[in-house]
Amino acid sequence: MIEQLRSASGRDIRLLCRDKTWTAPTAGLALGYVQANLVIVPQVWAFEFLLFCYRNPRACPLLEVTEPGCPEPRRCAPGADLRTDLPRYCIFQNGQLVAESLELHDFWRDDLVAFLLGCSFSFERALLRAGLPVRHVECQCNVPMYKTNIPCEPAGRLHGSLVVSMRPLKPRQALEACQICSRFPLAHGPPLHWGDPAEIGILDLTRPDFGDPVPIYPGEVPVFWACGVTSQTVLQESGVDFVITHKPGHMFLTDWRDEDLARSQVNCYSF
Amino acid sequence: MIEQLRSASGRDIRLLCRDKTWTAPTAGLALGYVQANLVIVPQVWAFEFLLFCYRNPRACPLLEVTEPGCPEPRRCAPGADLRTDLPRYCIFQNGQLVAESLELHDFWRDDLVAFLLGCSFSFERALLRAGLPVRHVECQCNVPMYKTNIPCEPAGRLHGSLVVSMRPLKPRQALEACQICSRFPLAHGPPLHWGDPAEIGILDLTRPDFGDPVPIYPGEVPVFWACGVTSQTVLQESGVDFVITHKPGHMFLTDWRDEDLARSQVNCYSF
Numbered sequence: 001m002i003e004q005l006r007s008a009s010g011r012d013i014r015l016l017c018r019d020k021t022w023t024a025p026t027a028g029l030a031l032g033y034v035q036a037n038l039v040i041v042p043q044v045w046a047f048e049f050l051l052f053c054y055r056n057p058r059a060c061p062l063l064e065v066t067e068p069g070c071p072e073p074r075r076c077a078p079g080a081d082l083r084t085d086l087p088r089y090c091i092f093q094n095g096q097l098v099a100e101s102l103e104l105h106d107f108w109r110d111d112l113v114a115f116l117l118g119c120s121f122s123f124e125r126a127l128l129r130a131g132l133p134v135r136h137v138e139c140q141c142n143v144p145m146y147k148t149n150i151p152c153e154p155a156g157r158l159h160g161s162l163v164v165s166m167r168p169l170k171p172r173q174a175l176e177a178c179q180i181c182s183r184f185p186l187a188h189g190p191p192l193h194w195g196d197p198a199e200i201g202i203l204d205l206t207r208p209d210f211g212d213p214v215p216i217y218p219g220e221v222p223v224f225w226a227c228g229v230t231s232q233t234v235l236q237e238s239g240v241d242f243v244i245t246h247k248p249g250h251m252f253l254t255d256w257r258d259e260d261l262a263r264s265q266v267n268c269y270s271f
Numbered sequence: 272m273i274e275q276l277r278s279a280s281g282r283d284i285r286l287l288c289r290d291k292t293w294t295a296p297t298a299g300l301a302l303g304y305v306q307a308n309l310v311i312v313p314q315v316w317a318f319e320f321l322l323f324c325y326r327n328p329r330a331c332p333l334l335e336v337t338e339p340g341c342p343e344p345r346r347c348a349p350g351a352d353l354r355t356d357l358p359r360y361c362i363f364q365n366g367q368l369v370a371e372s373l374e375l376h377d378f379w380r381d382d383l384v385a386f387l388l389g390c391s392f393s394f395e396r397a398l399l400r401a402g403l404p405v406r407h408v409e410c411q412c413n414v415p416m417y418k419t420n421i422p423c424e425p426a427g428r429l430h431g432s433l434v435v436s437m438r439p440l441k442p443r444q445a446l447e448a449c450q451i452c453s454r455f456p457l458a459h460g461p462p463l464h465w466g467d468p469a470e471i472g473i474l475d476l477t478r479p480d481f482g483d484p485v486p487i488y489p490g491e492v493p494v495f496w497a498c499g500v501t502s503q504t505v506l507q508e509s510g511v512d513f514v515i516t517h518k519p520g521h522m523f524l525t526d527w528r529d530e531d532l533a534r535s536q537v538n539c540y541s542f
Contacts, residue, residue, distance in 0.1 A: 043318070046318050047314070047317050047318035047321060050318060050321050050322060050325070051321060054321070054325065054333065054336070062325065064323055065325070067426075067427060068427070155338075156338060157337070159334055
């Protein structure tokens with residue numbers, strides 16, 4: 001089934017999620033279609049979270065924001081329903097995970113605002129196409145992610161530190177990755193650090209805070225990108241009473257193609 | 272005095288406004304420093320207006336958003352006070368201009384959120400440096416601005432049509448202007464239309480809705496850019512009860528230089 005789903009469209013995958021035929025992670029599905037992180041907050045937090053995303057665009061690149069109570073992302077996936085079209089959801093109250101669910105009908109409210117944030121799959125595919133190694137793909141595990149000592153720009157009551165993902169590269173490869181990823185500002189953009197992990201507050205690369213450790217081969221340096229998990233840790237640590245997210249790895253499939261992210265039509269909303 | 276003020280800094284001009292020594296338009300002052308449109312709305316409208324700016328970045332390119340009640344734009348002008356540091360302000364209630372003022376102490380409230388939006392001065396200076404004509408500068412008048420039939424992307428209750436500014440150029444000059452202005456997404460970016468004004472709902476170029484008409488010489492075509500006045504017409508037409516703006520032409524001077532707008536540090540908030 002996975003082999004067939006590699007060449008499916010974003011909409012195909014959404015419909016399989018909607019009827020609960022697909023409930024697993026989405027890595028490798030509908031290759032070439034942009035996948036998105038989902039973050040849902042009550043409207044009373046929506047201004048602060050939108051401002052947080054605007055002020056921290058590397059960690060939280062905004063693909064779309066829905067109107068309060070509206071579950072349809074009309075821009076990147078018209079006809080989709082964010083309450084049913086992802087494989088799995090996590091529901092948080094006061095920073096604690098209180099439920100995991102295949103759909104949101106029991107949790108949806110008229111005051112909820114959904115934010116879709118770009119994810120690293122888009123730039124990883126571009127790196128692979130350029131012949132650069134993506135270690136956690138080679139190792140068939142999750143990308144390693146680390147909390148750092150880099151403060152995010154706060155927005156109102158929202159504050160916290162940046163979470164980064166790490167991919168080992170040779171220095172020359174890291175420069176090429178910087179060029180490639182700069183074309184994808186809506187998928188976290190270029191790396192923000194490389195080399196000594198201690199400079200950004202990471203003490204032990206073999207023990208990531210999220211995901212799995214990966215080997216670093218001789219001649220390689222660790223290269224760090226801002227990570228969408230930042231939004232979840234910030235919301236949990238800042239006292240937001242109610243948050244819904246996708247289950248990690250179980251992303252939303254849009255109608256956009258990776259290459260669309262490099263087009264002005266998408267980067268610039270109306271023109 | 273104007274000659275001296277051409278080489279002043281953004282902060283110099285702000286302080287002259289603060290003690291009411293300067294109360295006139297800011298065109299031509301502190302050359303090279305980024306000037307900004309000011310829009311202030313109550314916090315109950317802040318989410319919708321921030322979303323409107325995010326969805327209409329050509330018309331409303333965000334330089335900075337302040338925390339509710341805070342008059343200091345800490346990012347682009349630390350130490351500045353938005354209540355005193357512009358030459359003149361306009362105060363609107365229910366879409367009607369109710370007062371014009373040299374400062375805002377009688378109007379400031381703890382629930383007000385200030386938005387600073389990029390303005391065309393930055394890209395006009397880049398056009399002039401490239402040897403391209405900027406007709407209203409040659410004519411020493413205001414740029415002509417027109418209401419169009421292009422709908423903005425609505426955001427909640429905020430809706431309306433795009434307002435554009437117009438500069439006549441030869442076709443080859445227009446292409447060069449497109450390249451140059453693409454480097455300044457925070458100053459309205461590239462043009463969004465050229466040629467037949469009727470295609471975007473403009474019936475008579477000699478009668479602009481705002482500003483002054485300018486001549487179009489043989490071989491030139493009208494070239495249209497999204498204009499920051501859009502935000503003011505949208506707020507007025509959408510029933511926002513209380514809005515403060517700069518008086519047209521009486522802009523806020525930041526500490527940023529025009530060239531900073533092409534740097535990733537500024538385009539991308541924290542990194």
